[in-house]
Structure formats: C-alpha cells, structure tokens
Amino acid sequence: MSPGSSATLTKDAAAFRWEDMVGNSRLLDIRDLVTRFYTEDGVVRAVDGNSLHLDAGETLGIVGESGSGKTVTALSIMGLIENPGRIDSGSILFRGEELLDKTPQEMQEVRGRDIAMVFQDPMNSLNPTLTVGEQVDRVLRFHTSLAREKRKRRIVELLQQVEIPEPAKRVGNYPHQLSGGMRQRVLIAMAMSCNPTVLILDEPTTALDVTIEAQIFELVDKLKTHFGMGIILITHDLAVVANSADRVVVMYAGRIVEEAPVIDLYEDPLHPYTRGLLNSIPQLDQERQERLPSIPGEVPELITLPEGCNFSPRCKYAVEKCMHDDPPLVSVAPGRKVACWKVGELIE
Amino acid sequence: MNSDGNPLVEVMGLRKYFPAQGDWFAQMLDRRKIKAVDDISFSIPTGTTLGLVGESGSGKTTTGRLIARLTQPTAGEVRYRGEDIAPLSGRQLKDLRRSVQMIFQDPSSSLNRRKTAAQMVKEPLRIHELVSKQDMESRLVELMEMVGLSHHFLNRYPHEMSGGQRQRVGIARALAVEPEFVICDEPVTALDVSIQAQILNLLMDLQDQLDLTYLFIAHDLSVVKHVSDRIAVMYLGKIVEVSDTRTLFADPKHPYTRALLRAIPRPDPRSGKRMILHGEVPSPINPPSGCRFHPRCPEQIGEICWEKEPDEITLPDGTFVACHLYAGEGR
C-alpha cells in the first residue's frame, strides 16, 4: 500500500488491492532462513535453514510443538528478532522486496501496514491501561495520516468488521472488561486496521474455549476471502490446522520436516514425525483404544540438537544414516516435500 | 477394572459461591457472588473413571478442588466412602489425604522450583511416616520407575526437566501414598501434543496396575473420551448431562453437549464446516434466568427455557440430562 493511497481505507481500496494482487500472487518467499540465538549457554538454532512461501488468498499452517521454531520464524518475518538473536542468513521476499535489506525504520513501516501479526495469549497482548479504542487508534496514527474524526469512524468500522457487538460502546472499554474471545477480536481488528497483505496468527486460540475458537476461525476466514490476504496460521493443534489451512508445513526442532496440501498431509503423512503425531491424538470419531500410539522420548532442546536427523532418537524407522546425516527437504510430488531418508520405505 | 457398584465418591447438592469482591469492605458493599458451582450431584463408582468436561467458567476445576478438600463447600456434601469430608480435621483429614490425591494441570507450578524431585516425592512419605529411613531411597527409585523416569531424575530440579518429565514427577508424588482415588485436573492440557499420549497411556496403565478410581477433569472431549467410563458435562456451574462414554458420543442429549461436539475441530480436513455456537459464555455472577444455556441454545422450545430451571431427568438409557426437551421422558 503506497503512502499516497493511505487516505482512503474503504472497501473500494480493498477491492483495488485484490486486482493488484492477482497479477502478483506470491506474497512471501522465504529461502534458507537461518535464525539463531547466541546465548551464554550455547547457540540456539531456532530456525535452521528453512524455506517456505505464501500466496495470496491461501492459509498456510505452520504446525509444531514447543521448541520447533515456529514462532521464531514468524518473528523473523516481522523483523522482531532482537539480541541475542540474529538472522544469520537467508532471504525473505515480500512481494519481491527483500525484507532483510530493510532498515529498522523501513521495517516499522512494513509491520502493521503490510504484514500484521496477532500474538499468542490475548490475555496479555493488550495494554491494560489503555482502552480498546486508544490502542487501535495508536496503530492508525502510526501508519496512516487520517484525521481524528475519520480515525474514530474507522475504529468503529474495524470493531464491527470483527463482529464485536455494540462496537461504539466497546471503544471505551478496557481489556479487563472484555472476555477472552472479545480481546482476541480486538487484536485481530488492530492487525487488520491497515488492510495488511499478510496476516500472521500465532496460536490464536490456545487460550480460548473451543466454541469461541470456532467463531474466531470463521471470522478470520471471512476476512481472508473478502480482503484477499494471505494468512499464516501458527499452531500446535493439528485439528485446528486441518480445518483452517490450505497448505501445511510441519516443523520439528527448528527444521521443516514436511510440507503438503492439507488434505494430502492428513490422508497420507510421509514423515515419521507427522505420522506419529497424527496417530497419537485421541480422536473424537475414533473408537476408544486401549493404548494411544505415542512417540517415545522428548523434544530436543535447540541448544543440544542430536547429530544427524533431529528426529532420529525418537524415530522407529531410524537407521545408521539417520543418526549421522541430516536429511534435506526434498520435493517428492508437486507441492509435497519431506525431509527423511526413509521416505517411501515406511511400513506401518 | 472391577466395579463393586458402591460409589467411592458421592457429591450431593454441592454449591460453591465466591464473593465477587476481594476484600471484606468491598464485600459489604457488593454482596454479589460468583456461583462457580451451583447445586451439582453425581457419584463415582470404585474402579471407574468419571470424566468431567466443561469450558472456562463451567466450574469443573472448582468441583475438583471441592472433592480434594482444598476448599470447603458453601452448601451440599462431598462424601468419600459414605463419609462427609467437610467436617474432617486433624488426624482424620490427614488420613483422607492418604486416600484422595490430586494431579495438577501446570507442571511448572505444581512443583516447588527450589526442590529436587526426590525432596518433593519424599515429602508425603515423610509426613505420613510410610517408609523408614533405610527404605526411603529404594522406595523413591521404585516410584520414579513406576512413572517411567530413571533414578537420575531424583536429584534434579524442575527447571532441569521437560514439561512431560515434570508431570511424571507430579504423578509419582501423588501416588507415593498409595491412594485409592485420584483427581486429575487437566493433566495433559499444558503438555506438548507428542507427550500427551505418553502421559495418558501412563495414567491408564497406572489405573490398571494400582486399582485406582479417577475423576478426570478436562476441556478436551476427545481426551476425555479416551480415558473415561462415564462423562459429566458442566456448563456455568451446573451439570447438564451425565452419561456413559459410548452413549454420550453416539447419542448426545443436551443441546450444549451437541453443540460442543459439533464445535470441536477434527483433525480431518474433509470433516466439513463446524457448527458455530454463537454468543459468549455468560458471567457466573449473573447467570441467565431459568436454564443457564438458554441464550445460546439452538434448540430452545419456548418460555419455559428462560423461566424455569430444568429438572434433572433420568432417561431410559441411563443418561442424566437437565433439559426441558426431555421433560416427561424419564423420572
């Protein structure tokens, strides 16, 4: 969104951008990203040479457990990696522009205006001393040059957009007066305030009840379709991803181990980790089993990664080679990538 | 699992109200109460697992704490082996603590960060004088191995363990006194997905090996389905449905149960759109009149829903349900 057109943030502007985007649909192109944290205790290899992409109108799910590096990936895109962390190498192209070449001031412009993020834990992401209206206002004041009256109207419009009932009243509410679901909607409203091209949601519903979670995803889906955004959904919840993502990337201990369109991933998971994970979740529509198949062992710490494949200590298919050589992420079919030496040879 | 039919735990007319305000002065001015648990009754037969499910504000955690006697009821009774636990104190209360134990949700909070695993697991053994000094070491190792941890963990601190390992230590501590009844308060919610299955398997194995009775509190129905024989569904301080597991999933009766089942995402991209339950969970300070669920209920039948609280009805298939839809079908 060029500075000149910032004055008119109406639905016309949104339609305009959709057209603008059809001819240029790859929003994010990340190649060989390496982000590390240089702490006293050692080097934390949070993102270890990962590549992924996001196109307009799609939802990319990044699935991983704690310590997988998924949040750090999002923070790297947003330019929010701080000491002792560093993006050591790689490239992040946003609509063709290299984000890693930008100065901090330039990234500030990009953040919020072009790429927006909704962080984990809505309970603590809002400033408890400011009203909802004031917080959304701050975003608008920073990124747009709208006059006060116009901003006020825009704020109510934004709250309405996220389906908050009685938005005009809510503007004056403080976060503690709102429920978890409402707070999450406010955060989404703030993220949407400048019609970003890319919206990143980091564990958006972990702290929410399942009935509220369903509402939030429905909302996000509507917004995506209407505004033609690309969405990155970061979560550990395989069920949530199944219902909301178009494509999925599975991360384990800092690396991407599998990438696939969502239906393929669930129908035919290729990586042992993905398989193990899917098998181990108790499912609602399954018959009750005596024992849940579980993955033995623990997730490794990013400071002390095992030699060879990071998953090998827990993998029931592991052979000598797996313990010494790190398998690269290779394409095995259109849109499908796996990082495993034994892909194609796995037997139940 | 044998069940001799006599309920080990019985809850009758249980209520727990909290003052809406923090200090005694404000309480004088604002006498409103948070009705966390508002007249619930159920029982747990020996050797079985009752799953207690609900979203935030349902009162399930408070119920767990009431049964654990970490807090006292405002009204109603909790009976263990037929005896009301509320008036117990001193020696008798200590004896109760040998039979009734609890596993907590957050493994970072439930372990004392300045104590080693050995010190924590030793404490109940020491307080109840269950093991002599000579036998202590071997008993600790035995308990650790029972939960799948090598003895190396004994002299480790919580921050030197992963979440799953900490939870295992918590389980070892609970089992140290050889209890009969264990309240599991969301034991896998705070754990990584790949560890959840391990811990669930462990809990089920231990139930078989040690003849335990469980109250399993969770918000995730799929987890509860896996471990429970019977399930009780709570909404805003009330129990809306109690049924055996199979029946609950095959034929849910209460509109809330049905909505909950439809709202839960399946890890299957082709499972279709979820049914959205609209509205926010209301506040327990000012619950809706009549049936608490009526403002969000997609199956309201009329005025009676907001005028009268539904009675608890026992249906022919053994389900308890509190809903006007079924008035006249049971007793």
Next chain:
Amino acid sequence: MSTPDVAVHPSDVITPTVKKHRGLLEEVWHNFRKNRLSLTGGVIVVMAIIIAVFAPLLAPYNPVEQFSAPLGQHHPLPPLSRSEEGTLFLLGSDKFGRDILSRAFYGCRTLLQLATGSITIAFALGVLMGGVAGYRKGSWVDELIMRIVDIMLSFPSLVLAIALVGAFGIGRTQIGPFSLSNMFKIAIVIAITYSPAFARVMRGVVLQETAEDYVDAAKMSGGSGWQILAGEIFVNTIPPLIVQASLNMATTVLTSASLSFLGLGLQPPRPSLGIMLNEARDYLFGGAWWYALVPGTFILLIILGFNLLGDGLRDSLDPRQARRTRL
C-alpha cells in the same frame, strides 16, 4: 506394603535429556560478577566487615586513650601530626586527643554490630508477621497484622526510632532477670522500626507463592499450615528477603548513626561514628575538617556499599535474567 507388579521395560524408562543447569547459587554468583557496581559494593562491604571484625588488631591505638598535644598546639590535631607521646595520628585527633583512625575503626565495628543485630531481629519479626499474614490472607489475622504494619510505616522511620528510644530510655535497663544493654535496646528499637518492611515483602511473596499449585500439592500431601510455610514456601521467599535485608542494612546504618548523632544512641566514651560527627559539629567551619570528614566518609561508604550490594543482589536474583529464551 505390597509392591505392585510393575512391568518396567528398560526402554520405557526415560533418562534425562535436558542439560543439567548451574545450581541456584552459581547462577546468582555468575550474574553478580558481571555487574561492576555490585562488585564494588561487595568489595566495600567486605572491607567494612574486615575492619569491623579485626578492629582490635587493625587499630593502631586504643580508641579511648587520650594523648597529650605537643606544646603550643591543642587538639584536635590534623592528620599526620604527632602527640606529645609520639603517637602518629594518621587521620588526626579528636578534641579529646584520641586517635581518630582508631576510633573510626571501632566505630565501624559497633555500627556493624548494631546494624547486623537489628536486621536479624527485624528479619525474624517481619518474616513471622508477613508469613502468617500472607498465608492467612483475608482473615482477621491478616488484617490485624497488616494494619499494625501500616501504622508503623506511616511514621518516618527516624521519628519512630526516636520515639521508641524515648519510651525505652537510654542506658542499661533491668527487666526482671534480664539485664538489657543499651546496645541491645537500640537494636530492638531499630528492629521494630524496620520489621514492617520485611513483613510487607514477605507477605507479598507468600501471596504469590500460595497461588502456585505446589502449595496445594503440599496440602494434599498432608502438610499442616506451619509445615507448608516453613518447608515449602519459605525457601522461595529467601531471595527477595535477602535483597531487602541488604538494602535495609544501609538504612539501618543511617538510623543508628543518626541516633548516635542525636545523643540517643550509644553513649560516650563508646566509639561511635555518629557521636564523632556530633562532636565535630563545632569544628566544621573552624578548620578541623578531618574531624567530620573521617566519620562522615566511613558512614557514606558503608551505606553506599550496602546499597550497591543490595541492588546487585536484586538484579542477579531476578528470575527474568535466569530464564532462557522461550521459543
């Protein structure tokens, strides 16, 4: 006690994968070492303690011995001058002909004795009050204790101390079979003045800790209130209490010196930095600059040392620094 038949497969038993971290003490020391200011504070405090403990060995002369001034001169004599008897006054003499350096060393000693004693009593009192109040939050016990604490805190500490000294009287008193020395009484006065601060801190930490599940777990283990407070909670309250103690040492020192200055503390001829300051008042503008400067500097350095130390401890005990990056 029957041992259940547990089938344990060796592969089922987990061995530690997480690195063993440094112990708490090492972690604290490590963080502390990095901070220049706190190290300085630590050094000063250590030096003060050495002086205090070894004063009898380090002081060149007896602090109460009066030496005669050479003919034609009178006390106070400037630094590096000599008395009639040949004593070298490294930092000068006071108006009675006593060696200021020796008196300062001994003054340091009494000051630290007093401060340590009163802090210990304040700590014990405060921890007890705060612990009981925090554990029984909301009850009348809590209200009673905290209102007393509030009342005490509403007095400026020096005013309170003066009032208490007035109430207890100066000098040795006899209470039944106990003969309380003046120093002991002053220590109690100061302890009472500063125990509310400890009570507040303790209560705050206890409130935080009782919200954690491990306290409930301890209850489930069968522990009684006192067992839980002492056995589980207390060990978690020590870091903030140590910080409080260290910072309060500074203020305690100041209060003791102030009391002595006002004549309400230790009585002459006991060497006391406060009294020295009092005596030096007449000479502030009269040329004997060393008379006030020496005790003043000693007091300044001691207080500074404890302040820096306290700040440093607070920072190095800060769990935020010890926590690892959350990914």
